[in-house]
Amino acid sequence: MSNVLLVDDDSETIGWLSEFIKGEGYTVATADSLRAARIHLTRSTPDVVLTDLMLPDGLGIELVDELESRDTTEVVVITGHASVETAIDALRSGATDYLVKPVDIERLRGILQRIPKTEHFRQEIGELRNELRKLGRFGHILGSSPPMHRLYDQLSRVAPTSASVLLIGESGTGKEVVAQTIHDLSRRKRHPFLPLNCGAVSPQLVESELFGHEKGSFTGADRQHHGFFERANRGTLFLDEVTEMRPDLQVKLLRVLETGTFMRVGTNEHIATDVRLIAATNRSPEKAVAEGRMREDLYHRLNVFPIYLPPLRERGTDLELLAEHFLAELNEQEQTNKRFSPAAIAALYAHNWPGNVRELKNYVHRAFILADDVIEPDHAPENFLQKSHSSVITIRVGTPLDEVNRRVMEATLMECGNVKRKAAEMLGISLKTLYNRLAVYNAGKELYDEEDAEEFAGGPGDDEDRVSNNGVQ
Structure with missing residues (x-):
């Protein structure tokens, strides 16, 4: 008991x-x-x-x-x-x-x-943390970079509470996925999780969507409608783009948070609700308050536990991890075995990803459709290639040297149009060493160009011992 x-x-x-x-x-x-x-x-x-x-x-x-x-x-x-x-x-x-x-x-x-059943809840959190260490994922979220580890720590602390959460991040960073994860780790997980994008619903309909309405309360209201606060009772309500909500509705939202009651449109009857609110915005909430787009009292009520979602460009090798994950999902769905070429991987790192994870997922899907067996850089949209084509590589401090070497090699290949002889010359290594390194990075995959195949009847290249001095190991 x-x-x-x-x-x-x-x-x-x-x-x-x-x-x-x-x-x-x-x-x-x-x-x-x-x-x-x-x-x-x-x-x-x-x-x-x-x-x-x-x-x-x-x-x-x-x-x-x-x-x-x-x-x-x-x-x-x-x-x-x-x-x-x-x-x-x-x-x-x-x-x-x-x-x-x-x-x-x-x-x-x-x-x-x-x-909750205390022991069961403790065990569940522990299992998720172990899953993160082993697989680089946490609930619905995938990633093992330091910014994501910090995010996971925040989620594991706030999820078991009833505190309101404000998710702040660029478009496409996965705010709804994070909100779903908070719900699934909370004591409300057996009750509804309902998402509503305040910016995607007509301003005239948002109030009805949130609080519901009575039959005949306005033109077209031919039946009683239960809103999100009523349907999400004892569960979690996720309000995306909350700064797009009309000021008068922000007042009503604040009242629900403070009193736990609301009124359907067309009635004065108070209805009790027990809902945990998770809000999100791709704007600076402080700037939205300063511009009068968001009420300051609502901001403080939502900002009990703010969480910043890092953009994809700040997540290091999570980029490749996510791309491979999306590709694996498509391969499983279509019963195929498509893969990225080294040059395509290099192109991923060269792109800035302003649309974040959403843009990456769309890119992988498009490239998957266009590719036969191997996804190459030219399977990307033209504007993607124009943005990506650059001899400059951005590498975060603390990136393992093996990963630095891999990115330098792949970026050089992309710069050379995947002509391996030219890439080897630019890197100051033999063609055989280039192929040996590519074999390590792409174990089990056919890598040799037909015109180079005759050169590789022997063992490792004679310059293996001096490779590290040229920055490619």
């Missing part, structure tokens, strides 16, 4: 809340001060700490630091001094949710129902 630690210095509040929580099927321990709560936490780890914000000897939020496992214990703050600022401060300090006095019973019931 799950257990709750209730911390409050008001005996009447302790009494009725204890009875309610027991009636919901949970065991309850109580404490009337920080000191008493800390003593209890040394003896056991509750599933939920329900604490008043203002206690005789300090702030209830201080208990977050006393927990052995912040991944599996919810800290819910109760405050009689409700404001956006106090709620945000509590959530940023580590609380997973907050309640305003007098306590809304339905909201409290929803919080209790989200209590």
